[in-house]
Amino acid sequence: MATAELGAARLGPSRAMRRVVGAVTFLLPLLCLFLLWPVVTTAFDVNPRVFPGVGMVWAALVESVRDGSLFAHIGASLGRVLVGTALGILVAVPLGIAMGVSSGISTFLTPLFRFFSVLAGIAWIPIATLWFGYGFGAITFVIFNAVFFIVTYNTLLGVSAIPMRLRHAAASLGAGRRAMLTEVLLPGALPNIVTGIRTGLGFAWRGLIAAEMIATNVGLGYMLFVARDFYRTEVIVLGMIVIGALWLLIDRLLLAPLERATIERWGLVTRS
Amino acid sequence: MKSLEIRNLQKTYFDPYAGTKVTAVQDVSLDIREGEFVSVVGPSGCGKTTILNMVAGFLPATGGEIRVGGRPVKGPGADRGVVFQSFALFPWKTVLDNVGFGPKMRGVPKAERDRIAREYLALAGLSHAADRYPNELSGGMQQRVGVVRALANDPDVLLMDEPFASVDAQTRMTLQEELTRIWQEKQHTVLFITHDVGEAVFLADRVVVLSKGRVMRDIPVTLPRPRVWDEVTEDEDFKRLSAEVLHMVRAA
Structure with a gap:
């Protein structure tokens, strides 16, 4: 016990140190690219119609912040992601658990999931616009799709990775069907579910941008697509930077810590 | 009994x-x-x-x-309480909540089942480990928890x-x-x-x-x-x- 506490004390500062080093090594290449950009555009005198200078993009940022259009696009995109993801998780987790518990259900549904996970995301855009029209419905459906299949599959994996002895232990301590679900299956599968959400959201984010180029009149994808019609490369590049940066923020500051928290806290589920 | x-x-x-x-x-x-x-x-x-x-x-x-x-x-x-060879503790629950699991299934209120769990943990000399997670314990300590978890549910066998x-x-x-x-x-x-x-x-x-x-x-x-x-x-x-x-x- 004493050695364990000593170990933890020794790990403390070095862990914080690793975080800082990790952040720096992650940001450094991005910073280099950013610094290289004005050097290249001035050295080769690049035509702004081909690629904009830093100043132009900065001006576009200031303008779109001032007139509120950037936040309107970001808000629309995030809203769709939020709704699509929430719906996807709500349907996927119960289904994944049902599949994990019943081998009959999972045997029957697995081939379907193999097939549809290939199609998940942007392949659904054309038919989604026929079903839901252009706008919120079609795009949210595409996101739902991307999240749904991956989260279902990961939930299934998570449930089937729970050792049978844990279910036995719960049953012999008096757990009924409902307690088995809330006390064993859900928490046991949670690390996999969170991993599934993280992966699914990655696909959903890409699908979102693609869908917004086709099926709407507001959103980050739409912002890029319209700017092209007016040869406004600075708006296109601004949009690309926002899309990438926003995803990195969501992934690094929200999803990765969540994943770490569930997995590290409990040790690996399979370990004990 | x-x-x-x-x-x-x-x-x-x-x-x-x-x-x-x-x-x-x-x-x-x-x-x-x-x-x-x-x-x-x-x-x-x-x-x-x-x-x-x-x-x-x-x-x-x-x-x-x-x-x-x-x-x-x-x-x-x-x-019938069971103690498993491989412990079978719930890794997402603290030691206290593992031991209190059986009483929880019987509908015993939180304060009361914590009291029961602490009483049984004390019986096995584990009071200091109540708030830890199973993966932070040695094998011997994990199995002590496994035994008292079964006992705390007061099984017939x-x-x-x-x-x-x-x-x-x-x-x-x-x-x-x-x-x-x-x-x-x-x-x-x-x-x-x-x-x-x-x-x-x-x-x-x-x-x-x-x-x-x-x-x-x-x-x-x-x-x-x-x-x-x-x-x-x-x-x-x-x-x-x-x-x-x-x-x-x-x-x-």
Whole structure:
């Protein structure tokens, strides 16, 4: 016990140190690219119609912040992601658990999931616009799709990775069907579910941008697509930077810590 | 506390690889009185774990009957507490919540089940570990939690499946002594499965030797209690009984 506490004390500062080093090594290449950009555009005198200078993009940022259009696009995109993801998780987790518990259900549904996970995301855009029209419905459906299949599959994996002895232990301590679900299956599968959400959201984010180029009149994808019609490369590049940066923020500051928290806290589920 | 009756228990299953029917338990009858500690010992493959799994309700029997306090067993239930060889603690729950799990299933309010859990943790000298997660504990400590988790649910019968087989030798002896001490205090009806002859004799009131799915011998152990290894190792009765049981197990 004493050695364990000593170990933890020794790990403390070095862990914080690793975080800082990790952040720096992650940001450094991005910073280099950013610094290289004005050097290249001035050295080769690049035509702004081909690629904009830093100043132009900065001006576009200031303008779109001032007139509120950037936040309107970001808000629309995030809203769709939020709704699509929430719906996807709500349907996927119960289904994944049902599949994990019943081998009959999972045997029957697995081939379907193999097939549809290939199609998940942007392949659904054309038919989604026929079903839901252009706008919120079609795009949210595409996101739902991307999240749904991956989260279902990961939930299934998570449930089937729970050792049978844990279910036995719960049953012999008096757990009924409902307690088995809330006390064993859900928490046991949670690390996999969170991993599934993280992966699914990655696909959903890409699908979102693609869908917004086709099926709407507001959103980050739409912002890029319209700017092209007016040869406004600075708006296109601004949009690309926002899309990438926003995803990195969501992934690094929200999803990765969540994943770490569930997995590290409990040790690996399979370990004990 | 209740009695456990096993009548003509049988388990056969189809082995898909061999393509034949395999008999794991041929015909086992065994009575354990209220508050009696019975060890079942035998070589691997003798069917001892299969018997425990059927008594626990994890496996359906293909023949015979199991009764706890006169009532037939159907599926797993809180009347039979189980201690597993691989601990089977819930890794997402603290030690306190693991031990309080059974009372929680009975609908005991949070404050009361925490009190029960702390009381049982104290019994096993684990009070300091209440707020830890299982993966932060050593194997020996994890199994102490496994034992008190089963006890805290106050089962009629306690089923133990080679519970100390995966901890080191020193810890194992300590755990065995602790178990006899706790058992004397709580007087549970215990079915204890092991392949370790010394352990079987040290703990039990009776040792049942199993061979090829049948009861071979049923031997009473009359060593005085409380039992501690330092004294029991020197005891002539213990030596004689252990040698006798070992001889039967090896011949089995």
